[in-house]
Each structure stands twice: as structure tokens, then as C-alpha cells.
């Protein structure tokens with residue numbers, strides 16, 4: 001397995017695809033366009049055939065010159081043939097290029113459709129940047145192999161055979177000499193071909209690594225800057241770029257060698273034919289016109305041979321790209337249709353029954369038998385030390401992951417029995433980190449409910465205590481919030497995410513509270529927003545602030561992957577030592593909004 005290793009992050013690599021599967025995968029990409037390719041091939045063939053007639057006409061021309069006859073008519077005919085042939089060939093080339101673009105479009109569309117439906121654990125296993133490069137970069141390498149190179153291979157071999165046949169008619173002996181030289185040099189080219197595929201694959205893997213490092217750096221841009229890591233990150237990207245360059249140059253070297261050997265084969269044949277043909281003319285075995293005709297055909301062989309060589313080269317390049325595309329297509333996806341589904345019913349009930357869970361088989365268990373029951377409506381807070389498994393509870397309810405053992409129930413029904421779209425439509429989810437996407441405030445709000453009315457937007461803005469902010473912003477709802485909402489404060493980002501989740505009118509709201517400190521104004525606003533939401537839906541909140549837990553109807557205390565107590569704040573403060581300690585030392589308290597005098 002070829003591997004391009006980054007200094008940081010996991011290696012970017014793709015398994016080797018067996019030759020038969022490579023064929024099949026490439027054929028899948030070609031199949032829908034076979035008629036367009038056939039049309040392009042037909043035009044190209046007509047163009048090539050019109051060219052093939054020219055040496056014949058030239059022979060007649062030479063003979064006529066010897067006989068002192070007019071050649072004007074013949075020249076005109078030749079000119080018309082050239083113009084017509086070129087016109088038809090260029091239409092053929094347009095049809096093929098257009099089809100090639102369509103092949104890329106369809107490949108990208110398929111890949112994008114799958115990538116956004118990948119299961120969460122699959123994405124965590126891979127590097128998003130590398131996956132992106134498969135959509136943007138590898139698909140473009142399918143262009144030629146599925147269109148023009150098939151035509152090149154077909155027209156090339158047909159023209160090659162036709163030319164050889166004509167040469168055989170002219171002089172079989174000279175043809176024997178020609179083929180001998182060509183076969184000799186062809187053997188050497190065959191040796192070079194697999195090296196092109198390997199170099200291309202390594203080059204594409206390095207391109208994937210570039211995207212992966214860039215994606216990582218832009219994903220934590222401020223941290224990169226604050227850590228003074230720009231130069232180090234840049235050097236990682238640069239070494240990946242150099243790797244891509246090195247393999248690209250290696251591929252170019254082999255391609256150049258393969259390409260130039262065609263010229264070499266013909267030149268060597270030319271010299272051999274010149275020597276032996278000259279002797280045959282001297283001995284009277286063939287005429288001078290025959291030798292000239294033969295030599296012209298010999299040069300005419302350059303094109304079809306080059307076409308065949310480039311078709312095989314393109315196949316090598318395409319097979320490297322298709323291996324990476326197939327690899328991405330094999331990642332597990334969720335069932336289709338996770339778009340917005342109609343939501344009916346009141347606040348949802350949630351229950352965990354003896355849930356055990358680990359993220360991967362080689363990792364320790366995170367949940368060791370989690371049990372709790374939450375009735376419809378009101379607010380339930382999940383508290384516990386860091387790493388207790390609180391956020392994991394949400395991941396299991398949303399079915400980003402599936403429980404290893406036990407059952408996760410929503411409305412008494414196992415989440416595995418829910419149609420995924422219906423389950424997710426019933427839930428509003430507010431992530432702890434990066435809950436806001438690049439775009440405008442409005443785009444962020446309607447992200448989970450594209451059909452929301454202006455009235456509904458206004459309502460949730462009030463509920464999330466964002467109405468004041470929107471009024472202050474110069475562009476109001478159309479304000480651009482920056483990459484990951486970087487132009488908003490932490491508290492505002494959380495409230496935008498709450499508003500977005502509420503706009504979906506969820507039956508269950510999952511809120512993973514930000515762990516960062518908020519000022520008193522933001523803290524109060526957040527608390528009000530959550531309390532407001534709990535009035536009409538079931539709210540589960542992973543709580544880090546005292547103001548949230550004191551508001552909760554019930555608190556679930558988690559520790560080391562188990563539920564250790566359930567109760568209200570008043571009950572737990574005295575009844576559960578861990579909770580008492582958390583309440584005294586761990587929960588975040590609002591900072592004063594008023595700047596203190598030094």
C-alpha cells in the first residue's frame with residue numbers, strides 16, 4: 001500500500017485496486033456516456049480517414065507530375081478534403097471534451113452525495129481534507145480515460161491497422177522491417193507503463209495530504225496563529241506539495257519516455273526502410289513512387305501509435321484516480337433521506353436502558369450500562385466530571401453512533417427502529433463547538449428549517465434573546481458571521497444555534513452547553529433561552545453552569561460512564577457528594593458584565 005505520510009495527522013493512503021475492479025469502476029463511469037463517446041469517435045474517425053487519403057493523392061500527384069498532366073483539380077480536391085476533415089475532427093473533439101466534463105460532473109455529484117451522507121465514525125476515521133481532494137482533484141483525472149483515450153485507442157488502432165494494410169499492399173518486405181523495429185521499442189514502453197500509475201497515485205495522495213493539512217489549519221486558524229505555528233504548518237503543506245511535485249515529475253518522466261519512444265520507433269524504421277528500400281529500388285523490386293508512398297505512410301504511423309500509447313498512459317493515470325474514488329465510495333453511509341421530514345406530536349420522551357458503548361472496538365467502553373428516563377417536556381440537565389460520557393448520550397440519541405449494548409428509546413421506540421430522517425427531524429441539536437456555519441445570520445437560522453417564515457424567525461429570535469443583537473447589526477439578519485461564526489461572541493453563537501434548533505420546532509432539544517465563561521448578560525440570555533425552550537419541548541442539556549442546573553426540573557449525575565444519581569438541585573446538593581462537589585467547585589458562574597476598576 002502506498003502511503004504519503006504527513007508529519008501531523010494520520011497518513012493519507014489508498015489501497016491498491018485489483019486490475020479487474022479498476023476496469024469495472026472505469027467502465028461504470030464510461031457507461032452512461034457511451035453513445036456520446038461513440039459519436040465523438042465517429043467524427044474523429046471520419047476526420048482521420050480523410051487524412052488517410054492524402055498520401056494516396058500525393059502519390060497520384062507525383063505520377064501526374066512525371067506525366068506532365070495538370071494538377072490543379074487534384075490540389076483543389078486535396079484542399080477541400082483537408083478543410084472538411086479538420087472541421088469534422090474538431091466537432092468530434094468538442095463532443096468528446098464536453099462528454100469528458102460531464103463524466104467529471106457525474107463523478108463529483110455521486111461522490112458529494114455520498115460524502116455528506118457518511119456515518120459520523122467513518123468521517124472521524126478519515127481526513128476530510130483528503131476526501132475533499134478526491135472530489136475536486138481525482139475526479140478530473142477521469143476526464144481523458146473515459147472519453148478521448150477510448151476514442152484514441154479505437155481510432156488509433158483502426159488507423160494503425162488500415163495504414164499497415166496499405167503498407168502491406170505497397171511492399172510486404174519493407175513492412176516486415178518496419179514492424180520489427182516498432183515491436184522492439186514497444187516492448188520497452190510496456191515496461192514503463194505501470195510506473196506511471198504508481199507515480200500518479202502517489203502524487204494524488206500528496207495532493208490529498210495538502211488539502212488535509214490546510215483543512216486542519218483553517219479549522220483552527222486562531223490557534224495556529226496564537227501558537228505561532230504558521231511557519232511550521234506551512235512547511236508541512238510545503239513538504240506535501242514537494243512530494244506531489246516529485247511524484248508528478250516522475251510520472252512526467254515516464255510519460256515523456258513513453259511518448260518519445262514512438263518518435264524513436266518511427267525514425268529508426270525510417271532509417272531501416274531508407275536503407276533496405278533504397279536497395280530494393282536499385283534492384284528494381286519496387287519503384288521510387290512506391291518507396292515515397294511507403295515512407296509517407298511510415299510517418300503517418302506516428303499519430304495512431306502515439307494515440308495508442310497515450311491511451312494506455314491515460315489508463316494508468318485514470319486507474320490511480322479511480323482507486324482513490326472507489327475507496328471513498330466504499331465508506332459507510334447512512335440510510336438516505338435525512339432531509340427535513342414533517343414533525344408531529346408533543347414533547348418527546350427519552351430513555352436509556354442498560355446502554356453500553358465504545359467508539360471503536362479497540363477503545364475502552366465510554367458507557368458501562370447507562371440507565372435513565374426522561375418524561376416529555378421540561379428540562380433535564382446532565383452533569384458530571386469531564387469525560388463522564390455526557391456528550392456521548394447525545395450522539396447516541398441522534399444515532400450518530402449506535403449503542404454497543406442496551407437500548408436507546410425515544411417515545412418508547414428504539415432509535416434503531418426509527419426512520420433516520422424522522423428521528424432527526426424530531427430533534428434539535430446544539431453542538432458544544434462550532435455550532436455556527438459560515439454565511440449570514442439568516443442562512444444559519446434557516447439551516448435546519450429552510451421553509452421557515454419571517455414570522456417564525458422573528459419569534460425564535462425573541463426566544464433566543466437575539467432580537468437586540470439583530471437590531472444592532474448594520475445588516476441585521478443578512479450580516480455575514482464569518483468562518484464558523486467567528487464574528488459572533490461565544491454566547492451569541494450558542495444562542496444562534498439554539499434559535500436554529502428551535503426554528504425546526506423540535507420535540508426534543510439537545511443542548512451541549514459551551515464550557516467557556518460567559519459574561520452575566522450572555523449567561524442570563526442563554527438561561528432565558530433554554531428556559532423558554534423547555535416550555536414547549538423536552539430539553540436535555542449537558543450543563544456546565546450553575547445557572548442552568550438550578551433551572552433544571554431534574555438533574556442526571558454521570559460519572560465514569562454510569563448514572564450515579566437523579567434528582568433536583570436541592571435534593572442532590574445534600575444527597576450526592578459528587579454533585580455537591582461539582583456545585584461548589586466545578587460549575588461555571590457568571591462573570592460580572594461590569595468591568596472592575598483596577
Ligand SMILES: Nc1ncnc2c1ncn2[C@@H]1O[C@H](COP(=O)(O)OP(=O)(O)OP(=O)(O)O)[C@@H](O)[C@H]1O
Pocket residue numbers: 124359360363366384385386387388389390391392393542
Ligand atoms: N468521537 C470519539 N471517538 C473516540 N472517543 C471519543 C469520541 N468522543 C468522545 N470520546 C471519548 O469518550 C469519553 C466520553 O466523552 P464525552 O464527550 O461523552 O464526555 P463528556 O462527559 O461530555 O465530557 P465533557 O464534559 O468534557 O464534554 C472521553 O473519554 C472521550 O475521550
